[in-house]
Amino acid sequence: MNHKMKPVNPKFTQPDDHAVRKSLEPVVCYPTDALPKAPLAEYEKVRADADRTAAHLVAPRDASCFEVPQGHFFRITSVDGPQVGDLNLWNKTNLDERFYAGKTRALHGTHLGVGDSLWSSFPAMRQMATITEDTLDWYGFDEFGLSVHDVIGTRCDPYTHNLLSNGGQYHYCCHSNLTRALAAETGMPLLEAESYVHDVLNVFMCTGFCRHTGAYLMKGTPARPGDYLEFYAHMDLLGGLSACPGGDCATMHSSDQAECSPLLVEVFKPKQPLPEAVTKPLGSNYNRQHIADSDKN
Numbered sequence: 583m584n585h586k587m588k589p590v591n592p593k594f595t596q597p598d599d600h601a602v603r604k605s606l607e608p609v610v611c612y613p614t615d616a617l618p619k620a621p622l623a624e625y626e627k628v629r630a631d632a633d634r635t636a637a638h639l640v641a642p643r644d645a646s647c648f649e650v651p652q653g654h655f656f657r658i659t660s661v662d663g664p665q666v667g668d669l670n671l672w673n674k675t676n677l678d679e680r681f682y683a684g685k686t687r688a689l690h691g692t693h694l695g696v697g698d699s700l701w702s703s704f705p706a707m708r709q710m711a712t713i714t715e716d717t718l719d720w721y722g723f724d725e726f727g728l729s730v731h732d733v734i735g736t737r738c739d740p741y742t743h744n745l746l747s748n749g750g751q752y753h754y755c756c757h758s759n760l761t762r763a764l765a766a767e768t769g770m771p772l773l774e775a776e777s778y779v780h781d782v783l784n785v786f787m788c789t790g791f792c793r794h795t796g797a798y799l800m801k802g803t804p805a806r807p808g809d810y811l812e813f814y815a816h817m818d819l820l821g822g823l824s825a826c827p828g829g830d831c832a833t834m835h836s837s838d839q840a841e842c843s844p845l846l847v848e849v850f851k852p853k854q855p856l857p858e859a860v861t862k863p864l865g866s867n868y869n870r871q872h873i874a875d876s877d878k879n
Protein backbone atom coordinates (compact mmCIF):
# COMPACT_ATOMS: atom_id res chain seq x y z
CA MET A 583 0.00 0.00 0.00
CA ASN A 584 1.42 3.35 -1.01
CA HIS A 585 -0.36 5.59 1.48
CA LYS A 586 1.31 6.87 4.61
CA MET A 587 0.47 5.89 8.16
CA LYS A 588 -0.91 8.71 10.25
CA PRO A 589 -0.35 10.42 12.53
CA VAL A 590 3.34 10.22 11.62
CA ASN A 591 4.60 12.23 14.59
CA PRO A 592 1.90 13.13 17.09
CA LYS A 593 2.48 16.58 18.55
CA PHE A 594 0.85 15.71 21.84
CA THR A 595 1.85 13.05 24.37
CA GLN A 596 -0.76 10.41 24.96
CA PRO A 597 -2.42 10.60 28.39
CA ASP A 598 -1.76 7.95 31.04
CA ASP A 599 -5.19 6.44 30.57
CA HIS A 600 -4.92 6.28 26.77
CA ALA A 601 -5.40 2.53 26.73
CA VAL A 602 -8.67 2.79 28.67
CA ARG A 603 -9.96 5.60 26.47
CA LYS A 604 -9.18 3.71 23.29
CA SER A 605 -10.49 0.36 24.41
CA LEU A 606 -14.16 1.36 24.71
CA GLU A 607 -16.38 -0.94 22.69
CA PRO A 608 -18.08 0.87 19.79
CA VAL A 609 -21.82 0.71 19.20
CA VAL A 610 -23.84 1.07 16.00
CA CYS A 611 -24.57 4.77 15.33
CA TYR A 612 -27.94 4.24 13.69
CA PRO A 613 -29.48 0.93 14.79
CA THR A 614 -32.04 -0.10 12.18
CA ASP A 615 -33.76 -2.70 14.36
CA ALA A 616 -36.92 -0.58 14.36
CA LEU A 617 -37.26 -0.85 10.59
CA PRO A 618 -39.21 -3.80 9.19
CA LYS A 619 -37.10 -6.23 7.22
CA ALA A 620 -37.39 -6.08 3.41
CA PRO A 621 -40.06 -8.55 2.23
CA LEU A 622 -37.60 -10.44 0.01
CA ALA A 623 -39.77 -13.55 -0.39
CA GLU A 624 -42.65 -11.41 -1.68
CA TYR A 625 -40.37 -9.59 -4.11
CA GLU A 626 -39.02 -12.89 -5.36
CA LYS A 627 -42.50 -14.28 -5.91
CA VAL A 628 -43.69 -11.46 -8.20
CA ARG A 629 -40.30 -11.06 -9.87
CA ALA A 630 -40.44 -14.67 -11.04
CA ASP A 631 -43.36 -13.76 -13.30
CA ALA A 632 -42.39 -10.37 -14.72
CA ASP A 633 -42.04 -9.07 -18.26
CA ARG A 634 -39.13 -7.01 -19.50
CA THR A 635 -40.55 -3.66 -20.56
CA ALA A 636 -37.42 -1.64 -21.35
CA ALA A 637 -33.69 -2.01 -21.94
CA HIS A 638 -30.98 0.63 -22.15
CA LEU A 639 -27.37 -0.01 -23.09
CA VAL A 640 -25.13 2.55 -21.40
CA ALA A 641 -22.12 3.21 -23.60
CA PRO A 642 -18.60 3.18 -22.08
CA ARG A 643 -17.49 6.57 -20.68
CA ASP A 644 -21.06 7.79 -21.11
CA ALA A 645 -24.32 7.83 -19.14
CA SER A 646 -28.01 7.24 -19.85
CA CYS A 647 -31.21 8.04 -18.04
CA PHE A 648 -34.02 5.52 -17.63
CA GLU A 649 -37.49 5.47 -16.08
CA VAL A 650 -38.71 2.83 -13.66
CA PRO A 651 -42.41 2.91 -12.70
CA GLN A 652 -43.33 2.27 -9.07
CA GLY A 653 -43.67 -1.46 -8.41
CA HIS A 654 -41.30 -2.48 -11.21
CA PHE A 655 -37.83 -3.96 -10.88
CA PHE A 656 -34.67 -2.75 -12.59
CA ARG A 657 -31.44 -4.64 -13.15
CA ILE A 658 -27.93 -3.37 -13.92
CA THR A 659 -25.82 -6.00 -15.71
CA SER A 660 -22.16 -6.18 -16.65
CA VAL A 661 -22.29 -7.28 -20.28
CA ASP A 662 -18.87 -7.13 -21.86
CA GLY A 663 -16.16 -6.96 -19.23
CA PRO A 664 -15.48 -5.83 -15.68
CA GLN A 665 -17.09 -2.39 -15.44
CA VAL A 666 -18.13 -0.04 -12.65
CA GLY A 667 -21.35 2.00 -12.80
CA ASP A 668 -22.26 5.22 -10.99
CA LEU A 669 -25.98 5.35 -10.18
CA ASN A 670 -28.14 8.41 -9.49
CA LEU A 671 -31.86 8.19 -8.62
CA TRP A 672 -34.49 10.92 -8.66
CA ASN A 673 -38.19 10.96 -7.81
CA LYS A 674 -39.49 11.24 -11.36
CA THR A 675 -42.15 13.80 -10.44
CA ASN A 676 -39.90 15.91 -8.19
CA LEU A 677 -36.20 15.89 -8.99
CA ASP A 678 -35.44 17.72 -5.73
CA GLU A 679 -36.10 14.42 -3.99
CA ARG A 680 -33.03 12.39 -4.86
CA PHE A 681 -30.88 9.55 -3.57
CA TYR A 682 -29.09 10.46 -0.32
CA ALA A 683 -25.93 8.33 -0.33
CA GLY A 684 -24.64 9.76 2.98
CA LYS A 685 -27.70 8.90 5.03
CA THR A 686 -28.06 5.55 3.28
CA ARG A 687 -24.48 4.85 4.39
CA ALA A 688 -25.30 5.84 7.96
CA LEU A 689 -28.21 3.39 7.97
CA HIS A 690 -26.84 0.41 6.05
CA GLY A 691 -23.06 0.82 6.20
CA THR A 692 -20.39 1.55 3.62
CA HIS A 693 -21.53 -1.06 1.07
CA LEU A 694 -25.06 -2.09 0.09
CA GLY A 695 -26.46 -5.56 -0.44
CA VAL A 696 -29.71 -7.49 -0.69
CA GLY A 697 -32.41 -6.07 1.59
CA ASP A 698 -30.78 -2.63 1.87
CA SER A 699 -32.70 0.38 0.58
CA LEU A 700 -31.61 3.53 -1.21
CA TRP A 701 -33.10 6.41 0.82
CA SER A 702 -34.10 9.84 -0.48
CA SER A 703 -33.07 13.31 0.62
CA PHE A 704 -34.77 15.40 3.36
CA PRO A 705 -37.52 16.11 4.13
CA ALA A 706 -39.10 13.02 2.57
CA MET A 707 -36.34 10.63 3.55
CA ARG A 708 -38.03 7.52 2.24
CA GLN A 709 -37.19 4.38 0.39
CA MET A 710 -36.61 4.97 -3.31
CA ALA A 711 -35.51 1.43 -4.14
CA THR A 712 -34.55 -1.78 -2.35
CA ILE A 713 -31.87 -4.21 -3.54
CA THR A 714 -33.48 -7.57 -4.24
CA GLU A 715 -30.71 -9.58 -5.89
CA ASP A 716 -26.92 -9.37 -6.15
CA THR A 717 -24.79 -11.96 -7.94
CA LEU A 718 -21.74 -10.62 -6.06
CA ASP A 719 -23.24 -11.31 -2.63
CA TRP A 720 -20.59 -14.02 -2.18
CA TYR A 721 -17.81 -11.39 -2.06
CA GLY A 722 -18.47 -10.09 1.44
CA PHE A 723 -15.43 -8.21 2.79
CA ASP A 724 -12.00 -9.29 1.58
CA GLU A 725 -8.72 -9.43 3.51
CA PHE A 726 -8.17 -5.69 2.94
CA GLY A 727 -11.62 -4.80 4.28
CA LEU A 728 -12.90 -3.95 0.81
CA SER A 729 -16.33 -4.83 -0.59
CA VAL A 730 -18.61 -4.03 -3.53
CA HIS A 731 -21.44 -1.53 -4.24
CA ASP A 732 -20.25 1.33 -1.99
CA VAL A 733 -21.92 4.54 -0.93
CA ILE A 734 -18.64 6.18 0.09
CA GLY A 735 -16.99 7.26 -3.15
CA THR A 736 -19.28 10.14 -4.25
CA ARG A 737 -18.51 9.90 -8.04
CA CYS A 738 -15.49 10.70 -10.19
CA ASP A 739 -15.61 14.35 -11.25
CA PRO A 740 -13.52 16.80 -13.28
CA TYR A 741 -13.04 19.25 -10.39
CA THR A 742 -11.21 16.78 -8.13
CA HIS A 743 -9.31 15.44 -11.13
CA ASN A 744 -8.15 18.93 -12.03
CA LEU A 745 -7.06 19.55 -8.44
CA LEU A 746 -5.02 16.37 -8.18
CA SER A 747 -3.51 16.18 -11.68
CA ASN A 748 -1.69 19.47 -12.11
CA GLY A 749 -4.59 21.10 -13.88
CA GLY A 750 -5.81 18.19 -16.00
CA GLN A 751 -8.97 18.78 -18.02
CA TYR A 752 -11.09 15.66 -18.52
CA HIS A 753 -14.72 15.77 -19.65
CA TYR A 754 -16.03 12.19 -19.30
CA CYS A 755 -16.04 11.67 -15.54
CA CYS A 756 -19.23 10.13 -14.14
CA HIS A 757 -20.29 13.54 -12.81
CA SER A 758 -20.08 15.04 -16.30
CA ASN A 759 -21.67 12.03 -18.00
CA LEU A 760 -24.62 12.11 -15.57
CA THR A 761 -25.01 15.87 -16.10
CA ARG A 762 -25.24 15.48 -19.87
CA ALA A 763 -27.60 12.49 -19.60
CA LEU A 764 -29.98 14.33 -17.26
CA ALA A 765 -30.00 17.42 -19.47
CA ALA A 766 -30.74 15.31 -22.55
CA GLU A 767 -33.51 13.42 -20.73
CA THR A 768 -35.27 16.43 -19.20
CA GLY A 769 -34.43 19.22 -21.64
CA MET A 770 -33.07 21.38 -18.84
CA PRO A 771 -29.90 23.42 -19.48
CA LEU A 772 -26.62 21.64 -18.66
CA LEU A 773 -25.82 24.17 -15.93
CA GLU A 774 -29.11 23.40 -14.18
CA ALA A 775 -28.79 19.65 -14.72
CA GLU A 776 -25.39 19.66 -13.05
CA SER A 777 -26.97 20.87 -9.79
CA TYR A 778 -29.20 17.77 -9.68
CA VAL A 779 -26.34 15.28 -9.98
CA HIS A 780 -25.57 13.80 -6.58
CA ASP A 781 -23.44 11.26 -4.73
CA VAL A 782 -23.90 7.80 -6.19
CA LEU A 783 -24.21 4.14 -5.47
CA ASN A 784 -20.98 2.75 -6.95
CA VAL A 785 -22.38 -0.36 -8.61
CA PHE A 786 -19.83 -3.20 -8.82
CA MET A 787 -16.96 -1.00 -7.58
CA CYS A 788 -14.69 -2.66 -5.00
CA THR A 789 -13.66 -0.18 -2.33
CA GLY A 790 -12.99 0.41 1.32
CA PHE A 791 -11.04 2.46 3.83
CA CYS A 792 -7.54 1.69 5.05
CA ARG A 793 -7.82 0.61 8.68
CA HIS A 794 -4.62 2.51 9.60
CA THR A 795 -4.94 5.77 7.67
CA GLY A 796 -8.60 6.02 6.69
CA ALA A 797 -7.54 6.41 3.03
CA TYR A 798 -10.19 5.59 0.44
CA LEU A 799 -9.03 2.49 -1.45
CA MET A 800 -10.15 0.68 -4.59
CA LYS A 801 -9.23 -2.44 -6.51
CA GLY A 802 -10.46 -4.12 -9.70
CA THR A 803 -14.11 -5.08 -9.51
CA PRO A 804 -14.79 -8.82 -9.14
CA ALA A 805 -17.80 -8.40 -11.48
CA ARG A 806 -17.72 -10.35 -14.73
CA PRO A 807 -20.09 -10.34 -17.72
CA GLY A 808 -23.46 -11.63 -16.53
CA ASP A 809 -23.14 -10.28 -13.02
CA TYR A 810 -26.01 -8.03 -12.00
CA LEU A 811 -27.56 -5.98 -9.23
CA GLU A 812 -31.35 -5.78 -9.12
CA PHE A 813 -33.69 -3.34 -7.38
CA TYR A 814 -37.38 -2.90 -6.57
CA ALA A 815 -38.70 0.63 -7.22
CA HIS A 816 -40.82 2.08 -4.39
CA MET A 817 -41.78 5.16 -6.43
CA ASP A 818 -41.75 6.34 -10.03
CA LEU A 819 -38.03 6.76 -10.57
CA LEU A 820 -35.79 8.53 -13.00
CA GLY A 821 -32.42 6.83 -12.91
CA GLY A 822 -29.07 7.89 -14.32
CA LEU A 823 -26.23 5.43 -14.83
CA SER A 824 -22.68 6.25 -15.93
CA ALA A 825 -20.28 3.56 -17.20
CA CYS A 826 -17.29 4.96 -15.31
CA PRO A 827 -14.21 5.94 -17.37
CA GLY A 828 -12.24 3.94 -14.80
CA GLY A 829 -13.58 0.69 -16.31
CA ASP A 830 -12.96 -1.95 -13.65
CA CYS A 831 -11.46 0.83 -11.44
CA ALA A 832 -8.38 -1.27 -10.68
CA THR A 833 -5.87 1.54 -10.96
CA MET A 834 -7.33 4.81 -12.20
CA HIS A 835 -10.34 6.81 -13.28
CA SER A 836 -10.86 10.24 -14.83
CA SER A 837 -8.99 9.40 -18.03
CA ASP A 838 -9.35 7.48 -21.31
CA GLN A 839 -6.64 4.97 -20.36
CA ALA A 840 -8.69 2.21 -18.72
CA GLU A 841 -10.50 -0.38 -20.79
CA CYS A 842 -14.23 0.32 -20.56
CA SER A 843 -17.34 -1.74 -21.28
CA PRO A 844 -21.04 -0.93 -21.57
CA LEU A 845 -23.61 -1.62 -18.86
CA LEU A 846 -27.15 -2.86 -19.45
CA VAL A 847 -30.18 -1.51 -17.58
CA GLU A 848 -33.38 -3.53 -17.87
CA VAL A 849 -36.82 -2.82 -16.41
CA PHE A 850 -39.25 -5.59 -15.45
CA LYS A 851 -42.98 -5.31 -14.78
CA PRO A 852 -44.49 -7.99 -12.52
CA LYS A 853 -47.70 -9.55 -13.85
CA GLN A 854 -49.02 -9.60 -10.29
CA PRO A 855 -48.43 -6.31 -8.43
CA LEU A 856 -47.48 -6.48 -4.77
CA PRO A 857 -50.07 -5.49 -2.14
CA GLU A 858 -49.93 -1.85 -1.01
CA ALA A 859 -48.84 -2.81 2.48
CA VAL A 860 -45.65 -4.16 0.93
CA THR A 861 -45.06 -1.53 -1.74
CA LYS A 862 -45.61 1.63 0.32
CA PRO A 863 -42.16 3.08 0.99
CA LEU A 864 -41.05 3.50 4.56
CA GLY A 865 -40.39 7.16 5.21
CA SER A 866 -39.98 9.79 7.86
CA ASN A 867 -43.11 11.32 9.41
CA TYR A 868 -41.22 14.01 11.27
CA ASN A 869 -43.59 16.99 11.63
CA ARG A 870 -40.92 19.65 10.91
CA GLN A 871 -41.73 21.59 14.05
CA HIS A 872 -38.07 22.76 14.01
CA ILE A 873 -38.91 25.06 11.12
CA ALA A 874 -42.19 26.23 12.66
CA ASP A 875 -40.28 27.21 15.81
CA SER A 876 -37.66 29.22 13.99
CA ASP A 877 -40.32 31.10 12.01
CA LYS A 878 -41.74 32.47 15.26
CA ASN A 879 -38.46 34.23 16.15
Ligand SMILES: [Zn+2]
Nearest residue numbers: 738756826827
Ligand atom coordinates in the same frame (compact mmCIF):
# COMPACT_ATOMS: atom_id res chain seq x y z
ZN1 LIG B 1 -16.67 7.28 -12.38
